[in-house]
Amino acid sequence: MNMITFFIVGLLVHVVFFISIFDIYFTSPLVHGMSPQRVPLPSPAKRLVLFVADGLRADSMFKPDTNGTIRMPYLRSVIQESGSWGVSHTRVPTESRPGHVALIAGFYEDVSAVAKGWKENPVEFDSVFNESRYTWCWGSPDILPMFAKGASGDHVYTHTYPAAMEDFASKDASKLDTWVFDQVKEFLRSAKENQTLMSQLHEDKIVFFLHLLGIDTNGHAHRPMSKEYLDNIGLVDSGVAEIVTVLEEFFGNDGRTAYVFTADHGMTNWGSHGASHPSETLTPLVVWGAGVQRAQRTTTFQNYGDDYIREWGLETYRRIDVNQADIAPLMSSLIGVPIPLNSVGVLPLKYLNNSQHFKAESMYANAVQILEQFKVKMTQKKETTLSFLFTPYQPLTDSKMTEFVSHTRSLIQKGHFDEAIQQCEVLIDQAMEGLSYYHTYDRLFLGCSVVLGFIGWTSYVVLVILKTHASLRKPPASRDKTAGRHLGRVFVCVGLLVSVFLFLQASSFTYYIYCLLPVPVWYGVLKEFGILVDLMRSVPSLNLSKCFGYFVLVTFGIELLVVSFFYRAVLTLGLIVLALWPVVSGLYRKTKSRSVSWVLSCLCLAVFPLLPVVGREPNTNYVLCAGALMLFTSFLYILSRRHAGLHTRDRWLFIGQMLQVALCAYVPSSTHSSLQLKQGLPLFNQLISWTTLVSSFFVPLLSSTRLFHRLLSILMSLICVYLLLSTGYEALFPPVLSWLMFVWIHMEQEAIDTHGMSNRNELSHIDFAENIDLSRIRQLSLDDIRRSHFFVFFIIIAFFGTGNIASINSFDPASVYCFLTVFNPFIMGGLLMWKVLIPFIIVMCTFESVQVSTRLSSRSLFLIVLVISDLMALHFFFLVKDYGSWLDIGTSISHYVIVMSMTIFLMLLSVMTHILTSNKLHIGQKVKVHFK
CATH class of the missing domain: 1.20.5 (Single alpha-helices involved in coiled-coils or other helix-helix interfaces)
Incomplete structure (x- = not known):
């Protein structure tokens, strides 16, 4: 199997392994064909008004200010006099789409909705709106349409503002809520002049839905402790009070209106949401009006597993907590419509005032x-x-x-x-x-099939390494071809039996993939059984103690990497241990200056995993420092290469890139200053940002393909983009990581001589564009296992070093403000993903350099990396669970997804980095892509 075929097959296999987790754990819980269940008694309310304050935390509403002032006085009076209250407990992910689906449809959204940005329905579902006679909605274009699309008939009417209004740089995001309140009042005024609409409004089973996004937008832009966020809470309270008054007057104070006020999710102190912190999962719930139990005093201690109730000053009022999905059957019961067919909520009877x-x-x-x-x-x-x-x-x-x-x-x-x-x-x-x-x-059955395929694929890769890249005695030329044909027939029969079994069970198409994949994989393993025989014959000639030492090293290293997913501080421990490598290997005696540089760079990088993942305020001074550090390093390199082969064109290219670094270090500071003054995103800054992003893909191709020339050009282009996407200390991470990577290249070069490998390449003379002489490519040695493990460790460092996506709630919209401020989940998500990948590319380019300088083919060392990554993925596959807290379940699944995504990305990035390092763009000529 040649390199390209092996790459394509490996990529497809890992895509299958990746997708399998969604079929096993993330399939939609929805079923269809149920009959609606109606209550044969009159409902207490004719109409229901649902207020959802997007992003409102429970404590932000209930807890008084430091001076004792109540933030929402109207709703506080409802709690104390005329309604019932409690906390609605949300589930992970604490995002707008899943929260609203739980509130209005009564079930917890499956992750398949992520693929559509939580804007469209991956499957149709029933909702309170659908079961109502008429529903009128006002609010965000991201939320309202999904319930209209899922409704049967034409009885759900939506009124949305333009998407451009959802601007994080807006001077006053509370205008989103003011727009909703104004539209509702205008709607009721117009109804008085429209007899048809007036008659519809006086029917029963009516729902009004007011989606209030201002609090969430202000929380993202200014943080939940900001004046903007807290002022917006007060505006919502007064708006709710006004709408209640207007509605009661409109319907003649008939006492047949029920009101529900809640939130879809909360928000962390640093303005994000998505995970399971109490500030995200505890949302307020206040219900009052027709059919609702009035406020009740209590003298008994209420234990809800938290101490918030005393801080809120509500310990004497009965608190009724619910799961978020329980609100859907509560609303259905109040207005007498069937509970949504897919609801898993349980009616909270304590909220009802009825027989x-x-x-x-x-x-x-x-x-x-x-x-x-x-x-x-x-x-x-x-x-x-x-x-x-x-x-x-x-x-x-x-x-x-x-x-x-x-x-x-x-x-x-x-x-x-x-x-x-x-x-x-x-x-x-x-x-x-x-x-x-x-x-x-079917979870156990599918899981066993995937594990069988996993083990088979990893075994096959190991056999490929032994067959093509290890110094084993080659197998005899005369193979038993008859046995091979018999083996092929056996596996064809096995595949047919599996297919017939799945056909009889009417299994889905994906089941065939998961169950049939192990068949060709294990055929490939058993077909190469002779390699294992050759390995056994070579055992007497091997250094068993050294082999055992490397086995222990790899096993310990993999476990260390697995633990680092749970505790980022373990990466610091790993870097400290790594700093001792020159001493343990004896390299310190040969190259003291570089060994000292290795130790210092490891220790500097070890600081980052100890810093907070999230919770930091934007501080663009760090960005300026990172830019200055990069400029200083680049200047020293150009100065040192002035008489060492740096062409004039390359020198001017580097100077141009240095000016770009300086500009990109300044733009975030300028942008955030402008936004703080509420002057919006400067057009010049936006143009610089997008131009830098686009140019970063081809500017490095203009530089010399000499090893350090090209690496420095790539680094400056990537860091320019990274600076624009940084808001704090993480801007320093790529320069420090690059320092360690450059030292690693030198150290591996010295390690070649230390282990007796002659004819090493001089680093200053290595050219990526030159094809390596096949006669100079060596076979793999045991020390290459260490190199591969170092690479995997550095990839994990690149991923979790600053905690960019160590937790889903570390998303900070401020990171993309240099590019755009209007909410767009796909563009924002793409930019943040590129920010995560930039440290990956730095490590990948370094790995490419190590392969070239140590005279290895790009395939051989990467195969070892593939084995280590797959062993980690298999480890996490066994750690996936569907019990315990939602945080435990989500974390276990996300770890597997992260490792599998990392493996797939590494395979794709290996091609990208090869192009980045080995190809040169000549103006007016096409780029020729060479593969080793």
């Missing part, structure tokens, strides 16, 4: 609605599983379900409402467990 009969009927409808989902899920799984292999969920067989439902119905008819409610709660718990049982029914 026990009404509560029992509502809980019965809730239980049957969830049971309907369970029945559909069970039927689907039974139809796609051979009868003798199907294992039903024992607590809820057909007979037990019938008994449960009939017994509960009988209790309601006899007037035993409290007992019926208890029965419904038991049924809901069991139905929820059954839904999870059938949702994860």
